[in-house]
Amino acid sequence: MTKATAPNSAETAKAAAKAPATATRQNSPHVLIVEDDTSTRLLLESLIRRLWNDSRIESFGEVQSALDAWRLHGADLALVDIDLPGVGGLALLEQIAREPSRATTSVIISHHKDRAIVLQAMKYRARDYIVKPFTARDLMQRLSDLMQFAPSKQLAAAGGEQHRREALERLLRDAIGFRRLSLPIDPELVEKMEAWHLQGELDKARILEHWVLEPALVARLLGAANSGPYNTSGQAVSHFAQALDQLDPGTICNLAIALALQPGSTLAAPELRDLAEDIRARQRGIYRQVVALGASVRTELALYATACALHRIGVLAVLQLIQAWMEQGGQLSAEELTELVKRYGPEADDAIKTLWLIPQQLRDLSRAPDEKPRGAPSQPLMLMRIAGLRFSDEPTGEHSEELRRLCERAGLPPPRVA
Structure with a gap:
């Protein structure tokens, strides 16, 4: 639902003090949308419901109301615009980053392409930076990918050894099956x-x-x-x-x-x-x-x-x-x-x-x-296989014989195994 007015700050602060340290992750996420443009905010709500039809959505047009709600209820996912009235979206990200135990996945949505802002968002643990104007398909795919990899700490550790292992294997299978993959980078x-x-x-x-x-x-x-x-x-x-x-x-x-x-x-x-x-x-x-x-x-x-x-x-x-x-x-x-x-x-x-x-x-x-080459492999394939065998930690026995045969086929002198 879209919030037209901010909740009473005193009541919110009092309730926040009693709130649990983490938000419990359900089958569909609790999403916080912070966007001052009404049409964009409604579009984001619609796309979130298409992704997770029983998700809980809280929407705000400025930072303080959103921060009060987050302190009270937490959130699994926060979609935050940069250009918000008052202190701006980065200030909200900074506050969320100060309480990592709440396990909120933060995403910036902005028309800015300034890399200085991107780096600042990274400092505050933003998981993605989506530039406006975005396409519905791209945004939904990226959010789906992020939440696929963002189970709460309670979920990751709960349910005993068997449940933990099954949950991790399900994550791996889904990520591979739905091509939700990336690579680590320094x-x-x-x-x-x-x-x-x-x-x-x-x-x-x-x-x-x-x-x-x-x-x-x-x-x-x-x-x-x-x-x-x-x-x-x-x-x-x-x-x-x-x-x-x-x-x-x-x-x-x-x-x-x-x-x-x-x-x-x-x-x-x-x-x-x-x-x-x-x-x-x-x-x-x-x-x-x-x-x-x-x-x-x-x-x-x-x-x-x-x-x-x-x-x-x-x-x-x-x-x-x-x-x-x-x-x-x-x-x-x-x-x-x-x-x-x-x-x-x-x-x-x-x-x-x-x-x-x-x-x-x-x-x-x-x-x-x-892999051993099959049939009549090309010269590049044989060269890569030979290089792999030369680097292998097991250059004796079958590997040694295969290396000799491949070098002969490739027209290379039998190399000394490293």
Whole structure:
């Protein structure tokens, strides 16, 4: 319902003192909308009800009334405009961020594209930044994705061991099945990119020098460059350097910031961070082997570098989902983590590469280090498989024989196994 007047502040403060520390998450969320434009506010209410028909909605046109209601009732999701009367929307985000135990997912909706505001919103734990004018489909998809990954702390920990595990597996299955996936990204990378862009120093050469093997950035920019708004020729963008040619620095920077706003985007849990670094080390190691094998033609090397950056990104997507879960109070044993990564990593790999429009050639090349080639494989596929075997921790026995045969077929001398 839309609130025409603010509740009595004294009564609200008194009730807030008795309110529980967290809002209980139901099947559909409790949503707080803070937007001073009446038509936009009504549109947001309509879209929320289309997403979750039994959701509870509270709508306000200014900050103080919204803050009073949030302190009284909490909220699962807060949609906040920046340009609000009085103190403005960032002030409300700051207050919400001061009480993380309430588990409110905050989203900025604004016509501003100022990255300084985006960074300030990130500081206050905003999970997304939706620019007006938005399309109904895009907004609904993004909100659905966010709330899929934002269970309350009570939900994450409640119901005993079996219930906790089932809830996490349901989250993983739904995220993969509905293509609600992203990749973790280093926040320092995003800060550096933002600084360079503001200084007018963010160019293709600099990005290639620093981040040609950065999985999240490579995959996301490829996806954008292959999408309709940026790919007017209809030709597939097949490697990272081509993607950079398609996109302007502002778009590149905004896409990186959007990655950093996703739940679980920073792998804070040491066990998740270690697994991610193992994958990154493998990507870099396979690329070094490709270079050592003599793949020095410029266009081919760019293709191989991109394939290496996309290697096992499904595991990284699963780690991000688990990180988001752990941020809401979930816990996993080392054995459970290993099992979940092994079970869902390959599915997530296919799903995120489909979601981000990765060309089939790159999908095949990125999987080649882990798969025996079938039939009459192309030279690039054999080269990637050889590089993967050379980097393998198990270079003896069957792997050693396969390596010898592949080198012979590829016209390469039998390489010394690293």
